[in-house]
Amino acid sequence: MTTISRRTLMKGVGAAATLSMIGTAARAEDKVKVGFIFLGPIGDYGWTWAHNKGREAIDAALGDKVETIYVENVAEDASAVPVLRDLAQQGCKLIFTTSYGYMDQTLQVAGEFPDVKFEHCTGFKRADNVSTYNSKFHEGRAVLGTIAGKMSASGVLGYLGSYKVPEVVLGVNAFALSAQKQNPAATVKLVLIDSWFDPPKEAAATETLINLGCDIVTTHTDSPGPLQILEQKGLHGFGQGADMSQFAPNAHLTAIEDIWGPYYVERAQAIVDGTWASKDTWDGMKEGTVVIAPYNPAIPADVVALADGVQAGYKDGSYDIFTGPIYDQDGNLKVKEGEVMTLEQLATIDWFVKGVESAA
């Protein structure tokens, strides 16, 4: 029933937006329109919030030439298609589809509107008018795993994820491998809750992980709910997508911040200049897309030094957590000693490393 109501809502939003655009079309004609579809509400203080910051960066940098439009709460199903069509018909020249689950919908609508350029976040299917862009969140996860592996007393770490998609699998693996570098016996208990945003379920899953012995829980879902539970229990965790320390000043050790602004401004500028071309971009710490939030003073100095070492290694290209030997959950050697996983392998990864306890 939620699906129906959400779709109805989207249609309503689309229709209302279309109507309002008719009135302003003449006035705004000289500005290039850039559209965004967002998975969650812009107030989620996580994934969507960070993408919206990137949109605001376009407004700030190119506000005199570019006008941005966004639609929130777009489900990752067929209902994204009419929303995308609406944006294209409103005259958007560039549309950012900011979640993995919009992949086929983006390709479909891109086929219908060859003159409109699309940018799909975290996907791998491209076309002449569809670029893909991604962020190496796993580099940030490697820093979190280093801190967690060193600080955990029990050696049992919790990982609260959304779905088994490459981004999450990479995050889990980077976190587990980094923790095991500090504590070879460290294990990671993984719960995938089948949602990016469900505060009550995130909270209950965090309680469950704590009860099963985890003393540090990291989240790969979008609300600050898990951190609030950790704060109440006097344990530690990390923010996802944005600095969430205000929600849990003691529990929040640090966070992975997603900085999309520079990329969004660059691509919008390319549309203005007429130089836009389809490409695949996968930036990370080096380019400033992945940033580690300020450390909590509760992190001991030696752990800070280790975490900074990982950050520095990623920035100068001397470090990669996906360097062999790497074993999968069943103990099979997946990456040989000294080999480094290629970007291609990372983008399509679907297996978890040794020490990850998961249901799938």
Add this chain to the structure above:
Amino acid sequence: MSLDFIIAAIITVVGLTTPILLAGLGELVVEKAGVLNLGVEGMMLIGAISGFGVTVMTFNPWLGVLGAAAGGALSALLFGVLVLSLNSNQVATGLALSIFGTGLSSLIGLSFVGRIAAPFGSIFPASLAKHPILQVFFGYSPLVYFALIMVPLVAWFLKSTRAGLILRAVGENDHSAHSIGYNVIGVRYAAIAFGGAMAGIGGAYFSMVITPMWAEKMTAGRGWIALALVVFAGWRTGRLLAGAYFFGILMALELYAKASGFSFLPSQFWAAMPYLMTVVALTFISSRGNVGASAPACLGKPFLP
């Protein structure tokens, strides 16, 4: 399995159960009066933001609970005006209330995004509330005890009071109730307001107790589960309590199974479980032909005297 482990699991189950129990109890009374209000999700969200907003502004969670009840009841009364006084279709209006509540709560909530409040935790002394074993009885928010007290109260009201009898009469046969002089519309307004207040408090459980913050759509579909729960319970209060805890245990089991590395059921199956169980319960009820456990006869029908 140690005692600590079981206690922690029970506390998680109580947290998952209480909001759907509160909202379900309210909806049960509404449906007993012959009105189907599908707007539970929207009323819960309005309650969640009202409760959180009042708590943040007054630093008083008790006022927050009152605010949540008032917010839920007001939005329900809007539904009441449409379906009772203007005789609009209850299903369509209820769905509209869910959508409206989602949007309105987001709008009101804009200025509360990123703010936090102290959790509305236990009111018992720490020696009881934080005690490793006794916390399983004393460690909860007052809303948990409120929900548990309301179950027998509602049961007693419906079964043993004159007002409860009138409410059921209105739900079973509105024209008869009308012909012997009862105010059908008035009774239904009161039931709808009560249902809204309970849904509002249920929503506030999310924004004031579990994760004391405001986030859009933070109830994430629990209103629909509360609706299913009423049907699952066969419109009986005792079964509603049992059903709420059954659903709560199912939700917790999913998380425990996943965290322990079991994957004997696909996760989509777990998510569908409350609804599947409701279908099973409905089949069971109708095959037995038990009148006492069937829907109120006037459920969802407009009253046109």
